[in-house]
Amino acid sequence: MTDAADLVLTNGEVHPLTDADETAEAVAVRDGEIVRVGSTYEIDFLADVDTRTIDLDGRVLLPGFIDAHTHMEALGKRLVHADLADATSPDEAISLLAERADELDDGAADREWVLGFGYDESAWDESRYLDRGDLDRVSETRPVVAFREDMHTAGVNGVVLDRLGDRLPPGDVRTENGDPTGILVEDALGPVRPAIAPDRAETRELLVAAQDHATELGVTGVHDMIRNSHAPRVYRDLDSAGALALRVRVNYWSDHLDAAIETGLATNHGSAFVRTGAIKTFTDGSIGARTAKLTEPYDDADPGAVNGEGGDDGTTGQWVVPPAELRDLVERADDADLQVTAHAIGDRAIEEVLAAYAATDDPGGARHRIEHVELPFDGAIDRFADLDAVASVQPNFLKWTDEDGLYDARLGDSRRQRSNPLRELRDAGVRLAFGSDCMPLDPLFGVHHAVNA
Incomplete structure (x- = not known):
């Protein structure tokens, strides 16, 4: 006799997403795992007097979302x-x-x-x-x-x-x-x-607030970008206490590369709920701050602007991590079997990251990623596909790409229209990961922009 389910959800429009056109009516859960997806009639047989039953009354039920780029501590601070x-x-x-x-x-x-x-x-x-x-x-x-x-x-x-x-x-x-x-x-x-850094107790308060917000929106997993924070310890404490409702992939900032290597951390090590992810680094800044590194000047740049090391021309943005430093970091992390995920928004920055990944033995096997990929240079998408690198993109950033919007002012019409080319990346066979960067953390908002922009 089949054991009864702990939870059944019936009379819904269930999209398992195993096939684009497949739907079901009901789901059964036992010991925290989905054990059956089918019709309400079938699933009702798995319920007994101790089973919690939720009548969805025709509502849509989706699998939990994984947000591939979060800053949960920062989200908690906003809350x-x-x-x-x-x-x-x-x-x-x-x-x-x-x-x-x-x-x-x-x-x-x-x-x-x-x-x-x-x-x-x-x-x-x-x-x-x-x-x-x-x-x-x-x-x-x-x-x-x-x-x-x-x-x-x-x-x-x-x-x-x-x-x-x-x-x-x-x-x-x-x-x-x-x-x-x-x-x-x-x-x-x-x-x-x-x-302004929080201590461990406050970090727990922030992460619990962020977790509650995320789960309300259907997020069940996050790839969290973490720098000089108590968050890794807090996540593991919450996991040990059975209080962690999210699966967390911890992406350590490059400041922690030496410590990661010395302590023997490796990508994918960890528990079912907390695992080591990638080593995260910047290359450039953001379009909104005019610090994303571009080949051509910003449309609204101050012609007299000069910033960055060596008097770098501020009209084209700036390097946060210079290319030589990036190449060294990628080589060291890759040699230690650690995935790398590099923030690169402007075309110059994307070019340098792809070149650094091309110098590794197997960028696809290591699943090296570029975060954002907002303004790829000509030929970048084909190079992405050739390297089998992952494009970790934020479809919610398309909110800034409307005519007369922020990117129109910063980049001009031509570059605005070719920014965030999600369809072109997909059609070229580039592996995509969707995240929010917590701007905002709202998966359906991101899906809306991915589909409708």
Whole structure:
């Protein structure tokens, strides 16, 4: 006699996704595993008095989503601190930050810093970054930081500039008439991150909040990008306690490559719920911050802009990790049997990553990835296919590619229209992984843009 199911879901429109046209009505689950997919009539035979039964009443049921590019700790910060994602203007973002400052002044949490996350100025009528003047309005006594959605740009108030000013690399501190505006990009965020880093207890609070949000949206697995964080320990603690509802692939930042090699970590090692993934690195920045590395200048670049090492021309973006350093990192990680996943958005950056992967013995077998692949150079897609490298893309970024949108302003019409070429990558046989970068973490939002853009 077949054992009864613990859970059955009946009277639904079930899409197993094993075949594009296949549907069913019901699903049975036992001991955390799906044991049968079929008709309501068939599945009802697997229910007994102790089985939990959910009548879907015609609703659609899908397998859990795997988000291949997340920042769960940062998502948790948006949920716990000031969430600026829905702000429609600089004034509204400032108001949300001021509310958070008032909460802290009233003792809501034992924290000094006022933090906000996720604003997107490209959707504002007054399209500009938050700067020192804005954030001084929030507080002139507490340090205040407002991170742009892409996490490559942040605004800070005068308290932060006074406290961290001598540690901020000048090339990534935006100035006006020689004075810092409070707008920081790329490496200038380096000193800010450890100053606001949560301890292990707060990291657990953030990750649990992010996990709850993800599971509400049907996400059951994440590839999490982790740097200088308690998150790997917290994930394993949650796993040991039976409190982890997500399967987590931990992608360690390249800062941790030496430690990973010394401790013998290898890609795919771990438990059923927490596994070592890739070594993650940057190459360039983002289109929104004008730091993605391009061959030709940004359409809206400041002709006098110069930033980066060696006076790199700021009109074409900048290297966050220079090509020579990237090649060395890829070689060392590959020799240690570690997958590499490299952030590359601009055409110049994508070209350099593909060249670094081509120098390894078997990039396809190692499943080396490029994150974002927003503006591949001519011939890049064929080279992707030849190398059998993985394109880890974010279809939700297509929200910025509309005419008169952010990418139209930054790139111009021609480059805007050929950005994020998901169909071309698929048609060329390139292996795709879809993720959100938590901008936002919402799989159906990404599916919408993938299908309709």
